[in-house]
Amino acid sequence: MITFHEVTFTYPDAERPTLRDVALDIGEGELCLVTGRTGTGKSTLLGAVNGLVPRFTGGTLRGTVTVAGQRTDAAAPQEFAHLVGVVGQDPLAGFVTDTVEEELAYGMEQLAIDPGTMRKRVEETLDLLGIAELRHRPLRTLSGGQQQRVAIGSVLTTHPAVLVLDEPTSALDPTAAEEVLAAVLRLVHDLGTTVLIAEHRMERVLQYADRLLHLAGDGAVRDGEPAELMADSDVAPPVVQLGRVAGWRPLPLSVRDARRHAPALRRRLEGQLPPAPEPAGGEREPALDAHRITVTYGSAVAVREVDLTLWPGEVAALMGRNGSGKSSLLWALQGSGPRRSGSVTVAGTDPGQAGARRARELVGLVPQSAADLLYLQTVAAECAQADRESAATPGTCRALLDRLAPGIPDDRHPRDLSEGQRLALVLAVQLTAAPRVMLLDEPTRGLDYHAKRHFGRVVRELADEGHAVLIATHDVEFVAATADRVAVLGEGELVADGPTADVVCASPAFAPQVAKILRPLPWLTPEQVAHALTLQEAAG
Known part of the structure; x- marks a missing residue:
């Protein structure tokens, strides 16, 4: 043919x-x-x-x-x-x-x-x-x-x-x-x-x-x-x-094939548990506190009375079916999107009522089509503009970009970058203002496994520096490897919210492949399993 x-x-x-x-x-x-x-x-x-x-x-x-x-x-x-x-x-x-x-x-x-x-x-x-x-x-x-x-x-x-x-x-x-x-x-x-x-x-x-x-x-x-x-x-x-x-x-190519091999591996892993993330909250102040957020488009309700709290140092994932309201919720939290009712508080301020520069310092958002935020002719021009808009020291955005995706030429047109490079550039532009909260909408679209692992490390570093990160995504494997917590939207309502392993392992739709293969054990990624087996071998 x-x-x-x-x-x-x-x-x-x-x-x-x-x-x-x-x-x-x-x-x-x-x-x-x-x-x-x-x-x-x-x-x-x-x-x-x-x-x-x-x-x-x-x-x-x-x-x-x-x-x-x-x-x-x-x-x-x-x-x-x-x-x-x-x-x-x-x-x-x-x-x-x-x-x-x-x-x-x-x-x-x-x-x-x-x-x-x-x-x-x-x-x-x-x-x-x-x-x-x-x-x-x-x-x-x-x-x-x-x-x-x-x-x-x-x-x-x-x-x-x-x-x-x-x-x-x-x-x-x-x-x-x-x-x-x-x-x-x-x-x-x-x-x-x-x-x-x-x-x-x-x-x-x-x-x-x-x-x-x-x-x-x-x-x-x-x-x-x-x-x-x-x-x-x-x-x-x-x-x-x-x-x-x-x-x-x-080598198995499907979960069904892998489960035929799994009993022996499950026996080797009995008595061990993957590391659990530290619980968020405690005595800290939340990075973002949202109460009863409702978003409507005409007579259609996209988000219905959602309560959500994000904590410094936490990576949270927002999941749900297509059309469940994830993007609408992100834009409402950021302040640019419509919000029929409810309140959002970041550092004592509602981002939707703050000036442009102050809003960037509170919440940054990378949309599904990251390139929509790029409008200049070169990478250098985008970085310089980000520095000016955020009143940052010249070179701040470029330094962030080199950390996220080193080696991108200054004279390269943003539209000529790969998906991963464009994502890195937009993320650097947003981070130039040093926002307390970073919102990411489907950031792994177009990224291969290697690029996703690198991006996952970047997200974890942002959290370790004290940012709160919320990622709206359908990528269950990325969530399993990166997120501390998962919130699930259904028809605009929050239907689940808890530690990643608890939420995804309980859902046939959102469970990663390793969880399906090793069920009922709570392992989520091949890296977790590899680390556990290495410790076993070292212990003799």
Whole structure:
């Protein structure tokens, strides 16, 4: 179905090719997972499937790419619309209509599909992705996860022979991600659709993949069975990491496979417990105290009478389904978002009633699309502006950036940075004002496992310096490794709040892979297990 013949691609002014001598032959009905660290060329590989690379990116492509026997260099990308459906990393950037139902129908209109068939497919897709109640909603009023499901649905309605998905579950809660992947698997198994998925959250997809395409960063693409390539891959989900720690062979790719090996490991861990975080509160003053926060949009209630206290030195996670009110609550706490009622107090002041400079000193917020806060032409200009706005010593923001992500050139345009580098720059801009409370909305989108571990260390350092950190996220593995406490929103109401292990282990949806494998033991990460086994060996 898809053939890459000796493909080499180099971006304009790049020192070396992003793809080098790539030869692939992907058959009909295969689900291929594309893996690799951030910046290794996964999106480039996907973009070459329908000719977006190099027609819209620039650069030089040598070799040939064919889809269903048609060369991508022989026709414009729109000529492949009936063959290849593409969902990019930023769903909102790809929308061309105003409402959910219109967006689902738009692709079929361009392909001149008859109205009766269009109506039937729209209804099927609304039900398949669980978004029927959103059909008349304006796209810009949806949460990030809801937008992502609509973007996937707009492609599914055209019934393409090839489906290309770039980070399709990055903004989805665990349950929604399972629903979307179930829909994709149905296309693979029932209709013979060929699917290429690039996904950093490999724990969600690996068990379903027929093949693995791994980009190591040198331009080459390794192609093989998932279990074979996972043996030494530099990116691996927790289930594989745990298998390596425990010495399991063959390496399990799913929780179900791992649980077959787990009894012996559970016996080795009996009598030991992972370290528990120190309880927050005590005699300290809270960093943020929110009472009965209610947020409404017209007649819709997004957040309903939520009480939340954040403590200095604590990392808290805010979880919940897509559309449960997490982002609305963060903006209400920060002071810029609408708040129908309730109070927020930070250092005796309501951030929503403070001046701009004082508000930055109280609460900083990094939104889902971190790049929305970047508007200047260079990294140096962004850092200098942050220093001026916060009345900080010149060089403060740059020093923070070097600590978070060293080596970013001053003259680099912010839009040319990787996801992790942009996140670091926005975080440095916010931290320049030294806020008491730091709010982060889906900060791990687009980050690979290595980048997430580094970011987790940064978050812990912020907490150790006395900041209170609240992270709204669907990334259960990041929460398991980083958060001291988890609060869960449901339909705008706080339905759970407690220590991370207590909350996530009690929830099938939010439990990390290690917790599922070793249940009922309260272990959350491969690192915890590895440390416990090391102590055992040292003790003889």
